[in-house]
Amino acid sequence: MTAIWRSTLTLAGAATLSLGIAQAQTPDLSDPPAIEGDTVADHGSHTIRMGIGLAESSPQYLSSQYFADILDQRTDGRLTVNIFPNSQLGDDVQMMEMLQTGTLDMTYPSTSPATTYVPELAAFDLPFLLPTREAAVAVMQSDVAQSMLDAFDGTGIKALAFSENGYRQLSNSARPVASPEDVAGLDVSGLTIRTMENPVHLAIWQTLGANPTPMAFGELFSAMEQGVVDGQENPWSTILTSNFHEVQDYGSETRHVYTPFILMMSERTWDGLAPEYQALVQEAARQSAEYEIQLATEYDDWSREQLEERGMQITRLDDEQIAAFQEAVQPVYDEWAPRIGEDLIAEIQAIVEETAND
Numbered sequence: 001m002t003a004i005w006r007s008t009l010t011l012a013g014a015a016t017l018s019l020g021i022a023q024a025q026t027p028d029l030s031d032p033p034a035i036e037g038d039t040v041a042d043h044g045s046h047t048i049r050m051g052i053g054l055a056e057s058s059p060q061y062l063s064s065q066y067f068a069d070i071l072d073q074r075t076d077g078r079l080t081v082n083i084f085p086n087s088q089l090g091d092d093v094q095m096m097e098m099l100q101t102g103t104l105d106m107t108y109p110s111t112s113p114a115t116t117y118v119p120e121l122a123a124f125d126l127p128f129l130l131p132t133r134e135a136a137v138a139v140m141q142s143d144v145a146q147s148m149l150d151a152f153d154g155t156g157i158k159a160l161a162f163s164e165n166g167y168r169q170l171s172n173s174a175r176p177v178a179s180p181e182d183v184a185g186l187d188v189s190g191l192t193i194r195t196m197e198n199p200v201h202l203a204i205w206q207t208l209g210a211n212p213t214p215m216a217f218g219e220l221f222s223a224m225e226q227g228v229v230d231g232q233e234n235p236w237s238t239i240l241t242s243n244f245h246e247v248q249d250y251g252s253e254t255r256h257v258y259t260p261f262i263l264m265m266s267e268r269t270w271d272g273l274a275p276e277y278q279a280l281v282q283e284a285a286r287q288s289a290e291y292e293i294q295l296a297t298e299y300d301d302w303s304r305e306q307l308e309e310r311g312m313q314i315t316r317l318d319d320e321q322i323a324a325f326q327e328a329v330q331p332v333y334d335e336w337a338p339r340i341g342e343d344l345i346a347e348i349q350a351i352v353e354e355t356a357n358d
């Protein structure tokens with residue numbers, strides 16, 4: 001079934017397949033904004049290879065396709081982007097290293113594994129820092145975020161734009177989870193949870209009494225299928241579009257961290273482009289990132305409902321239950337906030353408060 005619907009999916013997604021049990025494969029998605037602007041003068045032809053971790057039906061892929069379309073149309077086909085989904089070229093860590101060596105042109109990782117290049121990005125890994133999507137978007141569009149992108153200069157990576165990975169939710173194959181005690185397991189063992197390759201995420205799950213194991217995203221499905229790990233955490237859209245529900249019976253709406261993505265290019269590729277092409281790439285990155293946030297928003301609740309329809313038992317948490325998780329992970333804040341930078345976190349919190357007052 002997966003192969004069939006993947007191959008029939010089109011950009012703004014025809015919704016339903018007639019395969020007996022018809023299931024919508026994408027929510028009602030906004031069309032990509034019209035591509036406007038003059039054709040950029042001929043500065044030669046380039047083929048850009050972009051590797052991503054997620055599937056063809058993900059907001060990340062669909063918006064990358066829009067990025068490719070902008071470059072194609074505005075250069076009369078001289079800038080071509082080929083997208084390789086599903087971690088087929090490597091995971092986030094490997095693909096960022098490939099950008100540095102110039103063996104890959106573009107990738108689109110979560111911020112969490114990119115903290116090895118720009119440690120300040122770890123602010124996004126602090127649990128419950130960004131309470132609403134509106135606040136998260138305001139932070140991603142702020143000067144604070146721009147200076148994080150600029151901080152990549154000289155690493156071999158040109159960071160172009162932030163977009164949304166989203167609110168991360170717990171899934172597992174062992175039991176329903178409504179409290180930190182369910183994660184730790186009182187009479188049974190703590191859940192074995194795959195985390196991204198990032199020390200704050202590791203600390204979150206250790207603090208909750210789980211057995212966290214950092215692992216590349218591309219290895220995750222088979223690790224869950226084979227029972228190497230009980231569960232993982234990712235936005236609903238990723239859980240759905242990567243078919244994790246096939247090997248995970250339980251989901252919990254924990255919203256414990258909002259992680260962004262960063263669209264990035266190899267500095268070698270960037271330096272090889274004429275300034276007019278660089279300006280276009282930067283503009284297209286911003287436009288496609290904005291579109292990605294729109295798509296991710298449209299996918300979020302819809303994906304949760306789809307997962308329920310496909311048999312995942314999803315536990316919604318009320319405010320009190322969320323507060324219990326928040327309280328349980330307070331030691332992570334206490335340990336990491338000074339290391340990441342109290343001033344930076346205060347700046348982010350000020351932006352969050354402004355959005356709450358608007």
Ligand code: KDG
Binds near residue numbers: 053060216217233
């Ligand atoms: O393309 C992005 C993915 O590789 C990855 O960042 C997804 O959030 C993710 C994870 O859990 O690894």
